[in-house]
Amino acid sequence: MGQKTVAVIGAGIGGLSAAARLADAGYRVHVFEKNPDPGGKARVLRGDGFRFDKGPSLMTMPFVFQDYFEELREDFEDYLRFERLNINCQYFFSDCTTLNAYADKELFSVEIANKTKDDEESVTRFFEHCQQLYDRTADTFLFNSPLQALKQVNTSNLSTLLHINALGIFTSLDKVNRNFFNDARTVQLFNRYATYNGSSPFHAPATFLIIPHVEFAFGAYNVIGGIYSIPDALSRLARKKGVSFHFKKEASKIIHEDHRIKGLRLQDGIFDCDLVVANSDVRNTYNVLLGDHNSPLGLLYNRKESSSSALVFYWGVKGDFDNLQIHNIFFSNDYHNEFKEIFRYKQCPRDPTVYINITSKYVKSDAPEQCENWFVMINAPYAAGQNWQDETQKTRRRILEKLRKTLDIDVEKRIIFESVWTPVDIERETGSCMGSLYGMASNSPTGAFLRQQNKSFLYRGLYFCGGTTHPGGGMPLALISGKIAADFVKRDAA
Ligand SMILES: Cc1cc2nc3c(=O)[nH]c(=O)nc-3n(C[C@H](O)[C@H](O)[C@H](O)COP(=O)(O)OP(=O)(O)OC[C@H]3O[C@@H](n4cnc5c(N)ncnc54)[C@H](O)[C@@H]3O)c2cc1C
Incomplete structure (x- = not known):
C-alpha cells in the first residue's frame, strides 16, 4: 500500500502536534481549519497598539515542548524561548492580605x-x-x-x-x-x-x-513573543515536515463506510483520506461530524457536565501599575458559593475571583508607551442560554468595583481599548461545545479518567487529540494528546 493520507480536523495545539509528528513519519498530512489562522483557543487579538493572547496565559511543563521538538530532530531554541517567572502569581484576598506565590x-x-x-x-x-x-x-x-x-x-x-x-x-x-x-x-x-x-x-x-x-517543581513561564508563539512555532515545524494547511475550511462530516474512515465532507466537496485525526471538541465530533449522538459514547459524553468557561475582558489601560505582577488573582470572599453559582445556577458569580495577566510588563511592544494590556478573566458557566450582554455588563461593574476597593484605583477611567470574549464567542470561534474551556468537567471521581482516548475503537482510522481528550486540557497536555494520537496511528500501521 502507498503513502497513507491523514486529514487533521483543526489547527489547535493538539492538531498541530499530531500533524507534524505524522508528516515526519512519512504520512501525507492535510490540516483543515475553519479559522483563517492556527491556534484555536490560543489566538491573538490586536487593537489600538495593544496585543493580547486571547486564551491561555500561563505556560507550564516546558520540557514537554522541548522534548517534542527534539524528538522531531529540531533545535527547540530555533522556534521558542521560555523565561521562568520568579513570582508565579500575586494573590489579593478579600481581607486585604496580599501574598506572593514565589517560584x-x-x-x-x-x-x-x-x-x-x-x-x-x-x-x-x-x-x-x-x-x-x-x-x-x-x-x-x-x-x-x-x-x-x-x-x-x-x-x-x-x-x-x-x-x-x-x-x-x-x-x-x-x-x-x-x-x-x-x-x-x-x-x-x-x-x-x-x-x-x-x-x-x-x-x-x-x-x-x-x-x-x-x-x-517545573516552574511557570513567560513565552517570549507571547503565547501565540507556540501555535506559530508548531505550524512552522509542521510546514517544514511537509504538512499542507487548508485555512477557512470547515469539516462538516467524517465520512465512513462499514466503520472504516473514508474522508471528510467540506463546504466545497469531499476530501478522500485513509485516516482522520479529530482535534475538534469531542462532543462536536460525535454529535455533528459523526452524527453519533446516540452511540454509547455519544450518550455518555452528552450526559456529562461541561467544564467551566470564561468571560474575558481585554483592556488597554493607561498607566504603569507597579503594584501588579504579570499574573494576579483577586479572590472572592466565598469560594464555595462562587462555584455553586457557576456550576449549579449557571450564572456569573456575584463576587467573582478575578484574574489579571499583563504581558506588557515583560513584552513592552504589547502596549503603547505608559500603558498596559490587561487580560481580565473570571471563571464563568458554560453557555446555557444566559443573556451574555447582561452578564457581561454586570460582571464588568463587579470587577471594576473589586479593583477600586482593593487597589484604590478607578480603572474604568483609564480604559482606552476594550474587547470582550464571552462563552458564546468562544464556542463560535473555537468550536468548543458550549464554550467550555476543557471539554467535560472533572467534578466527579471518574471524570478525569473517562475522557475520550486518543484512538477510536468504533471506527478504524479515527483518532482524537486536543484538550477535550486524554490526557486533558491546557497547552502541554494538548501537545501530548497529539503525540499519543500520532503514536497510535504509527503503531496501528506496524
Ligand atoms: C480563556 C482561556 C484561558 C486559558 N488559559 C490557559 C492557561 O493559562 N494555560 C494553559 O495551558 N491552557 C489554558 N487554556 C486552555 C488551552 O487554551 C487549551 O487547552 C488548548 O489550547 C487546547 O488546544 P486544542 O488542541 O484542544 O485545540 P483548540 O484550541 O480547541 O482548537 C481546536 C481547533 O479546531 C478547529 N475546528 C473545530 N472544529 C472544526 C471543524 N469542524 N472543521 C475545521 N476546524 C475545526 C477550531 O477552529 C480550532 O482552531 C485556556 C483557554 C481559554 C479559552
Missing part, C-alpha cells in the same frame, strides 16, 4: 507562614504529597495512554494500579487541602488549581494536586 518553594513557604496562620512545615508536607501523586500518576495517566498501560503492564503502571486508593480519586481537592492547612486563605489558594481544568475544587478529585506540583 522558589522555600520562599513561598516563608511567605505563607508570614501572611497566614499556616507554617512552613505544612507547605513542605503538602508539596511532598503533591509530588507523590505526580510520581504515581504521570507516567500512566499524563504521558501515555492508559490503554497502553493495560496492554503492557510494567513496574510503573502496575505500581499506579496498586496504589489506586492513594491517588486521591475519592476525595475532593478541597478536603485534602483542608487536611494540610488551617487557614482559609491557604486553602483557597491551593483550591484554585481545580480551575486549571475548569472544575470545582469542592468536587474535583484530589488527584489534581499534581497541578501545583507541576507549577512549582
